[in-house]
Amino acid sequence: MDAGNITNAAIGGRTGGEPAGSPHGDHAAALRFITCGSVDDGKSTLIGRLLVDSRAVLQDQLASVSRSGATDLALLTDGLSAEREQGITIDVAYRYFTTPARKFIIGDAPGHEQYTRNMVTAASSADAAVVLVDATKLKWQNPGLELLPQTRRHTLLANLLRVPAIVFAVNKLDAVEDATVAFANIRGALEQFTRAAGVQARGIVPVSALEGWNVVDARAGWCGYSGPSLLSLLEQLDVTPAETDEAFSFPVQWVEKFSSSSDTSQGRRVFWGRVATGLVQPGQQVTILPGGQVAKVVQVLDHARQPTSVPARHSAGIVLDREVDISRGDWLLAPGAFAPSRNVSATVAWLDDEPLVAGRVYWALHGHRWVKAKVQRIVHKLDVNTLAEQDADHLEPNAIGHVELALQESLATLPHARSRALGALVLVDTATHKTSGAVLVR
Structure with missing residues (x-):
């Protein structure tokens, strides 16, 4: 896959x-x-x-x-x-x-x-x-x-x-x-x-x-x-609750340059995607990652292009009060709520046919953003039979382990135990483009 x-x-x-x-x-x-x-x-x-x-x-x-x-x-x-x-x-x-x-x-x-x-x-x-x-x-x-x-x-x-x-x-x-x-x-x-x-x-x-x-x-x-x-x-089971208690975060999936509904967008670009966490509504301030600019939300459109506020797990189109350099893969975040970092400690489910070794570089996908990720260290691997943590210098196919990654650019992540949306990445082989690992931030 x-x-x-x-x-x-x-x-x-x-x-x-x-x-x-x-x-x-x-x-x-x-x-x-x-x-x-x-x-x-x-x-x-x-x-x-x-x-x-x-x-x-x-x-x-x-x-x-x-x-x-x-x-x-x-x-x-x-x-x-x-x-x-x-x-x-x-x-x-x-x-x-x-x-x-x-x-x-x-x-x-x-x-x-x-x-x-x-x-x-x-x-x-x-x-x-x-x-x-x-x-x-x-x-x-x-x-x-x-x-x-x-x-x-x-x-x-x-x-x-x-x-x-x-x-x-x-x-x-x-x-x-x-x-x-x-x-x-x-x-x-x-x-x-x-x-x-x-x-x-x-x-x-x-x-x-x-x-x-x-x-x-x-x-x-x-x-x-x-x-x-x-x-x-x-x-009798419950559905997974949306992460509405977390601060607002929004991965930009598509930029609409000239909206057909100009009466609501005032001719400005509309940034479409699915709200990852929190809630977006008109009047709130947002910070753009990786640019760092700050803007104000002036309009929020739902999937039917109707003005409203939109909670986590639902699609939204966001119009800002000024033109900002934003493209697919960028994130809109609540100001001051996240501390973007280039270092990630994570649990990895290794899915590639080739073993994971320290020093290898992969593409990491977070939301819709691609960054290069280097495997700094393999801390240990998990023995699925005894559940013991073992010292390891590699992770074989289908192994589960703890690794440390160094990212080329900062990402705003949360521990996966706290947020499924912000705490997960995918590692992709740079040569074959095969999915290599599921990364869960610790």
Whole structure:
């Protein structure tokens, strides 16, 4: 996946906004969630089951994914020819469905290690992550069983990317001899792992995606579980709240030189983009990064070009009181609220096939701004099995580590734990233009 694709999700941002004024916890807003986990855990089949049992699939669609008289639910999301030929998920496929309780946007993320960057893309804008665990791949008879590395890695990545809700779905319990024992032991291993990793799981649900057990309709008492079905649990989750409590920040995406609505813009340029944090309204002062000039907002237009104030996560057109040299990639910021810096200490999820080593130079993308970034030092890497921090001189593909970056130009960042919008960057290889790493400011 190239940088253009991964930045459409704007690591830590969103590809779409809720209606203006949607509060945290508004279940009328669509919940964006992904399925992730190890390869062949049944992610595509689970999504197919959700679509079929919630009656979001037409009969002709079902007929098109039938093989030898049997319906292959995974084909409802595995749309690429390579995916159908190999029986694996390669790219993220999005599907939409609605229940009487709410709307959903599902991202089917691949489980193969080599496609981890695609999973990171989907997770960066998700409200929830459903991590599938295949009971048949584990020594489920053992109370001290080991989870698969990719289960751990995807859980850690979702947690690092601040996906608000992580739910575990223990799948294929219909294929083990004693589903109750298997679920109890796997749930114990998941609880031990999440405690050690500092992950707050919203639920651990036993399911059979193939049979449809406990996916949409609850199977009372199955596996000794008395909680809600997976869909019922998802219906209860909140959407990610907009970062309206932070100071105003706005990455300029497009400059309209001569507005067709000259009656509102007074012939001045309109700077379009999506408000990252805070609120923009007429009369407030802004500082331009990197220029440092100060101007006043005289007009704010919404996506329909109507004058209004616009909160975080919504598109806006901003007109300033004077002509200032501003172009795509520049930022409009609340004066004095940020301390731009050329040094960044960050957690990196390394996605490139080539290892990360100190001294390498990459392009770093923050909002719509590109700057050169040099890897000053690799502080440590994280062992996904033991969760221990290890000394390292490189990060291999799919590794997670702590690095220090030196930027060619200053950026206004916040810790990712505080702001998904301002605390995330993407590293891109200067030669191949491949997405190399997801950077989360510490």
